[in-house]
Amino acid sequence: MNSVNTKICRFAQHDVIFYEGDMADRVFEIVEGAVMLYKLLPDGRRQVVEMLGPQALFGIPAHGIYDCAAETLVPTVLRSLRRRDLEEQMDLQQHITRCLLSQMERLHDHAVLLGRKSATERVASFLFRFVANRGGVGCTGPGKGEVDEETVRLNMTRQEIADFLGLTIETVSRVFSDMKRRGVICIEKTDQIRINNVCGLCHLTGAH
Structure with a gap:
């Protein structure tokens, strides 16, 4: 433009x-x-x-x-x-x-x-939006010997995420806590999350 x-x-x-x-x-x-x-x-x-x-x-x-x-x-x-x-x-x-x-x-x-999609699938799909070049057609996963993790920065508050996903803020927080407990993600800051297992998160999106 x-x-x-x-x-x-x-x-x-x-x-x-x-x-x-x-x-x-x-x-x-x-x-x-x-x-x-x-x-x-x-x-x-x-x-x-x-x-x-x-x-x-x-x-x-x-x-x-x-x-x-x-x-x-x-x-x-x-x-x-x-x-x-x-x-x-x-x-x-x-x-x-x-x-x-x-x-x-x-x-x-x-x-x-x-x-x-379920609440977990919605939150997983939201997080996966920020992972570049993964999850699409023909995705072969991480390269041999590569650590399968990604750090993403969220520009949205928990309430804004809830409004985007059609969930309550309590449900979004619960799903984040469950993913953290399962070791899929690590919440480093309020607006920064490390995905410890990109393939694992991909499976939680319900796309496969």
Whole structure:
């Protein structure tokens, strides 16, 4: 999104970028940081529908208003573009298509997670999002002699994780404690977890 009409915006942690129902006049791309998209039910309950990182696009609803709210998880830098300028930028349209197809795949996985997976499978699947190049088609596991562990940094609070997974915060904490007791993970800090057995975590996702 390197157009002359783009604008760089900087947000602090937990700043709201836009609310559900606001006029959707700009499209956003994450330069650095992380953003969560969420919807609020009439009784105040929140469902986090997506977590996005660098190079992801958001704020592209089918109609003229944003269909969800967007909030930063960490200090974040965004690049924004007026929606009406998209029609004049063929390279941007192709970039948007690629990003939307990728997001559609993740949303399909999330629908399965919310509709069919157990609490343990949901938390395991969430953690596995942060493990690069493992678990996909053709994954052969760790290399010979390699230690099968990974340290991941979480940008979300336990409540935000619960809202993303459709669980209570108590259930999320219970599952983390159970995984720690079983030796699958080690909680090094509130926002940092070491996965002691990546293959073991992969099996807990219910994908195999």
